[in-house]
Amino acid sequence: RSAASSEAEDSASVSNDSGATMNFEHARNLLIERLCSLQRVLAKRQEKIEFCESHISTLTKEMQKKSRIIQTLLLRVETGEHTKLASDAYKKSIPVDNIWGQPSNGITLKLSMEINEKLQQVLEDTLFKNMTLKENVKTLGDEIDRLNKC
Numbered sequence: 001r002s003a004a005s006s007e008a009e010d011s012a013s014v015s016n017d018s019g020a021t022m023n024f025e026h027a028r029n030l031l032i033e034r035l036c037s038l039q040r041v042l043a044k045r046q047e048k049i050e051f052c053e054s055h056i057s058t059l060t061k062e063m064q065k066k067s068r069i070i071q072t073l074l075l076r077v078e079t080g081e082h083t084k085l086a087s088d089a090y091k092k093s094i095p096v097d098n099i100w101g102q103p104s105n106g107i108t109l110k111l112s113m114e115i116n117e118k119l120q121q122v123l124e125d126t127l128f129k130n131m132t133l134k135e136n137v138k139t140l141g142d143e144i145d146r147l148n149k150c
Contacts, residue, residue, distance in 0.1 A: 065132070072128050 065135075068128070068131065072124060075124070
């Protein structure tokens, strides 16, 4: 009977060891699955963060451009108001030859003020476009540098 009980104890011990090993393997597999799922969640969050950073950068650049446009328009309005006030004082259509002492061929002070305003607007538009193009060239250069580094 002692040999039979010894065999039973050995077999119980082996089954306990294999049960512990199976529990360990099961726990290990659960941990690996949990780790994989957490890594997927982390990857998704990283993608969202990168998208948000990119989107914020784009929105910031657009806001800066719009801010410059507003500043330019404000300057235009302020300049236009001052020019308009100055031209209102001379709305009597004084011929230009009376001012400069040269024949005007029908150009009045009012007309030359209007021409001057339009030329000033063209100049401001050109300056703004040049600023924008300069910024675009800088952005393209940065993008080329970034691509060359990759």
